[in-house]
Amino acid sequence: MQSSIDKIVEGKLKEFSIPGSAVGLVHDGRLVWAKGYGWADVTRSVPMTPKTIMNIGSVSKTITATAVMQLWEHGLIDLDADVSRYLPYQVVNPKHPSLAITARRLLNHRSSIRDGKSYSDSYACGDPTVALGDWLEAYLTPGGIYFDANDNFHGWAPGKLDPDHPGGYCNVAYGLLGHLVECVAGARFTDYCADHIFTPLGMNSTGWYVRDVNINRHAVLYSRGTKEKWEGGGQAFSSRFAVPGLTIDEVAPEGRVALCLYSYPTYMEGLARTSIEELSLFLATYGNRGGNLLLKESTIDVMLSEVHDGRPLCWHKFILENGDVIWGHTGGDPGVRTFMGFREKDGTGAILYFNGDDIGDSREVLIESLFCSASTL
Structure with a gap:
């Protein structure tokens, strides 16, 4: 198993000039194999290992969803109540003011809230300097400095299943x-x-803020950029992303730029900072349901059911080439590509980190390969 995974990972790092990767397999409730490849820090020649800490992108949403469902288990949250019931401000899609935005619709990405320009512009080096509630109120309520009815909300109604509008994935919703x-x-x-x-x-x-983790163990993130890419995207080139002092003229064509350890106010949608070793402990609670320390097995069944406007709550279903069903989540942010998931039939799990973006098909190929290898465990 190890030699085949080695060959694939090392080949993809070379093919797409990816700085580093770390992978792990979970079986019977524990991490049974993990390995790092390439560099966590190219300049200082620090190798990537299963102990390397990295912000894991939207894989973080599974942790946030777990917190919500813990409170639901205790009867503290009604998934179908207007979320404004619990907040110090009202959250309403101004295009559909009579329809409630609920926790269920936030969890399954049918809230009709949209990631607008103010969300993209909220990325900055270091930990957030704006309180979560203040930023959300300014983004979601009329009169707020970030409020834009058209940019921050979709035209379709909360909870609506519309084949003409199949999207709806929203990061701000998980901040809420x-x-x-x-x-x-x-x-x-x-x-x-x-x-x-x-x-x-x-x-x-593990932590959510830079200040809460050992930055000496944190991977440096690398983003491939050209002048056009950095200037043209919603996440434009600026000191918010590049290491301090780097100018646009220093970005080599198709080269990778070392990024700062950035954040955004809605950090619970993408900024869990953890290692393969520690994230495996969380993944095992879903794969090994009998030993779940966080949620009841019946609660996990609720989350994975597709009765929530035709979708599961947070987790996504992947079908491997051999037909196996995988429940998982991918993650992506500047300099970050990740995956975490478990196989439905036996709970075996896999975790995958890259400290670079623009990785081609590397993630998809490795997901297939990791679960195929896990079948021999």
Whole structure:
């Protein structure tokens, strides 16, 4: 198994000039194999390992969804109640003011909230400097400095299944779920996760803020950029992303730029900072349902059911070439590509990190290869 995975990962790193990768396999509730490849820091020649910490992009949403469902289990959240019931401000799609935006619709990406320009512009080096609730209120309520009825909300109604509008994936929605947790639990989201998810699992090196993790173990993130890419995208080239002092003229064509450790106010949708070793502890709670320390097995069944406007809650279904069903989530941010998932029939899980974007088909090929190799365990 190891030699075949080695060949694939090393080949993809070379093919797409990816700085580094780390992978792991979970079986019977524990990490049974993990390995790092390439560099966590190219300049300092620090190797990528299963202990390397990295922000994991939207894989983070599975942690946020877990927090929400813990509160639901305790009867503290009604998934179908207007989310405004729990918040100090009203959240309404101004195009459909009579239809409620609910926790269920936030979880399954049918809230009709949209990631607008103000969301893209909220990325910045270091930890967030704006309080989550303040930013969301300014983004979602009329009169707020970030409010834009057309840019921040879709035209379709909350909960609507429309073949003409199959999208709806929304990062801001998961920021709102994080604030929902804060309002219901009466604690900062970072503290809630530490007390109810990370510490119980032994994820003692995991955190949401840069200041909460050992940055000496944190991978440097690398984004491939050209002048046109950096200037033209919603996430434009600026000191918010590149390491301080780098100018646009120093970006080599198709070269990779080292990025700062950035953040955004809605951090619970993409900024869990953890390692393969520690994330495996979280993944095992879903794959090994009998030993789940976080949620009841019946709750996981609810999450994976597709009765929620025709979708599951947070998790996505992937079908491998051999027909196996995988429940998982991908992650992507500047300099980040990740995956975490478990196989439905036996709970075997896989985790994959790249500290680079523009990776071609590397993630898809490795997902197939990892689960194929796991079949021999």
